[in-house]
Amino acid sequence: MLLVLEPxxxxxxxxxxxxxxxxxxxxAEIVRSxxxxxxxxxxxxxxxxxxxxxxxxxxxRVVRISSTCPLVTSNTDSAIEVAREIDGRVTIGGGAPPAxxxxxxxxxGLEQILELARRVKAAGATMLRxxxxxxxxxxxxxxxxxxxxxxxxxxxxxxxxxxVVSEVMSCEQVELALESVDVLQIGARNMYNYELLKExxxxxxxxxxxxxxxATIDEYLHAIEYILLAGNNQVILCERGIRTFEQRTRNxxxxxxxxxxxxMxxxxVVxxxxxxxxxxxxxxxxxxxxxxxxxxxxxxxxxxxxxKSISDAEQAINPAxxxxxxxxxxxxxxxxxxxxxxxxxxxxxxxxxxxxxAASSSKSLG
Ligand code: PEP
Ligand code: MN
Numbered sequence: 001m002l003l004v005l006e007p008x009x010x011x012x013x014x015x016x017x018x019x020x021x022x023x024x025x026x027x028a029e030i031v032r033s034x035x036x037x038x039x040x041x042x043x044x045x046x047x048x049x050x051x052x053x054x055x056x057x058x059x060x061r062v063v064r065i066s067s068t069c070p071l072v073t074s075n076t077d078s079a080i081e082v083a084r085e086i087d088g089r090v091t092i093g094g095g096a097p098p099a100x101x102x103x104x105x106x107x108x109g110l111e112q113i114l115e116l117a118r119r120v121k122a123a124g125a126t127m128l129r130x131x132x133x134x135x136x137x138x139x140x141x142x143x144x145x146x147x148x149x150x151x152x153x154x155x156x157x158x159x160x161x162x163x164v165v166s167e168v169m170s171c172e173q174v175e176l177a178l179e180s181v182d183v184l185q186i187g188a189r190n191m192y193n194y195e196l197l198k199e200x201x202x203x204x205x206x207x208x209x210x211x212x213x214x215a216t217i218d219e220y221l222h223a224i225e226y227i228l229l230a231g232n233n234q235v236i237l238c239e240r241g242i243r244t245f246e247q248r249t250r251n252x253x254x255x256x257x258x259x260x261x262x263x264m265x266x267x268x269v270v271x272x273x274x275x276x277x278x279x280x281x282x283x284x285x286x287x288x289x290x291x292x293x294x295x296x297x298x299x300x301x302x303x304x305x306x307x308k309s310i311s312d313a314e315q316a317i318n319p320a321x322x323x324x325x326x327x328x329x330x331x332x333x334x335x336x337x338x339x340x341x342x343x344x345x346x347x348x349x350x351x352x353x354x355x356x357x358a359a360s361s362s363k364s365l366g
Contacts, residue, residue: 001053001062001065002041002063003038003039003053003061003062003063004063004074005017005058005060009058016058017057026043027042027043028041028042029042032231032233035266040070050062068225072224073264084235086182087182090163092268092297094268097333098295099127100127100322100325100329101125101129101270101298102120102123102127102128102322104130104302104303104316105134105311105312106130106144107132107153113130113155114152114155116156116319117159117162118159118160120319123319123322123326124325124326124327127162128156128160129165129185130149130164130165130166132177133168133169134167136311141311142311147176150177150180150181157180163182165183165185167184168184168186170196174199174200178205183208184203184205184207185210186207188210188215188240189212189213191210191215191220191223192215192223197226197227197230198226200230201231202230202231202232204232207227208236209237209238210238211254213243214243215242217264221265236268236270236296237261237270238271238299239253239258239269239295240272241254249276249277249279250315251277252276253273253277253286253289255293258271258293258295259293268296270298271290273290273298274315274316275315279314280314283325284321284324284328288329298325300322302318304319306318
C-alpha cells in the first residue's frame with residue numbers, strides 16, 4: 001500500500017504519519033519521488049479497511065497496490081513529465097529541448113577526448129559521453145582505460161563545461177566515478193545487475209539506465225524500481241535497441257518503447273541509435289525518428305576518425321555528421337511544438353463547443 005501525502009507537508013508531519021502507523025504495529029517507510037512524498041507500507045495490510053489510513057492527518061490518498069513496481073508507475077495517473085537537471089546546466093525531459101549526448105565509444109587517451117569534447121560541443125552536443133570501463137563481449141578486446149580515463153573526462157568537462165556521462169559496471173567503479181562523472185550510465189548488460197542498481201540508487205547522481213539487450217518493458221520497469229526504491233529518483237531511461245531475429249542491424253530499435261515508457265513512468269527517455277543499429281549510415285535517420293516519436297534526447301557515438309575508433313568503429317560518426325543531427329533535432333523539436341500548438345488551438349475552437357455556448361446564452365436570455 002502507498003499513502004500519498006498532502007503536498008508541501010512539513011517534515012514533522014510527514015514523520016508523524018509514520019509514527020502513527022508504527023503505533024499500530026505497521027512497518028512503513030518514507031519515499032520521496034520526483035513530484036511527491038509517499039509512505040510505502042511494508043506490512044501486509046490487506047485485511048485492514050482503507051479508512052484506517054485515509055483518516056490519518058496528512059494523508060491525501062491511499063493507493064492499494066497490485067503492481068510489483070509501484071514507485072515507477074506512481075506517476076502514471078498524473079502523467080507528469082519529469083525533468084532531470086544535470087549539474088545545474090542541462091535539463092533532460094519535461095518538454096525541454098532534446099539533449100544531444102555525444103562522444104566516443106571509449107576514451108582512448110587525453111588528447112583524443114579533449115579534441116573530441118571541443119568538436120562535439122562546437123557541433124551542438126549538450127553533454128559528453130565516453131566509456132572508461134567498457135563491457136566487451138570478448139575478453140580479448142580493449143576494455144577501456146579505467147580510472148585513468150575518468151581523469152581525462154574530468155579535464156574535458158573542465159575545458160568545455162559539458163556534463164559527462166560514463167558507464168560503471170561494478171559497485172567499486174561507482175565509487176571511483178562519482179567525482180568525475182555527472183551521470184552514471186548503467187549499460188544494457190547490467191540492467192539485471194540488482195546489486196549495482198541498488199548501489200547507484202544510493203547515490204545522488206543522475207542515472208542513465210539502458211534497456212537490457214533482451215529486456216521486456218516489464219523487466220525494465222522493475223530495474224528502474226530498484227533504483228527508485230534505493231532512494232534515487234534521478235533516473236533517465238535509454239532505448240538502445242533489443243535483440244531480434246534481424247541480422248542486418250546490430251539490434252532492432254524499438255521506438256514504440258519511447259512513448260510507452262514516457263507515459264508509464266513519467267521519466268525522461270533518450271534513444272541511442274548507435275548501439276541500436278551498429279551502422280553509421282543509420283544513426284542520423286534513426287535520431288530523427290527518435291525525436292519525432294517524443295524522445296527527450298539522443299546519445300550517439302562520435303570519433304574524429306571514425307574508422308580508427310578502437311571500439312565500435314562501424315557505428316561511429318564524425319563531428320560533421322553530428323552537426324547535421326544537431327540541426328535535425330532542433331528543427332524537429334520546433335516542428336513538434338508548432339504541431340502541438342496548432343492542435344490545441346483547433347481543440348479550443350471546436351464547432352460543437354461554440355454552439356453549446358450560444359445555446360445556453362440564448363436560453364438564459366429567454
Ligand atoms: C555504451 O553506451 O558504451 C554501451 C556499451 O552501450 P550498451 O550498454 O547499450 O551496449
Ligand atoms: Mn559503443
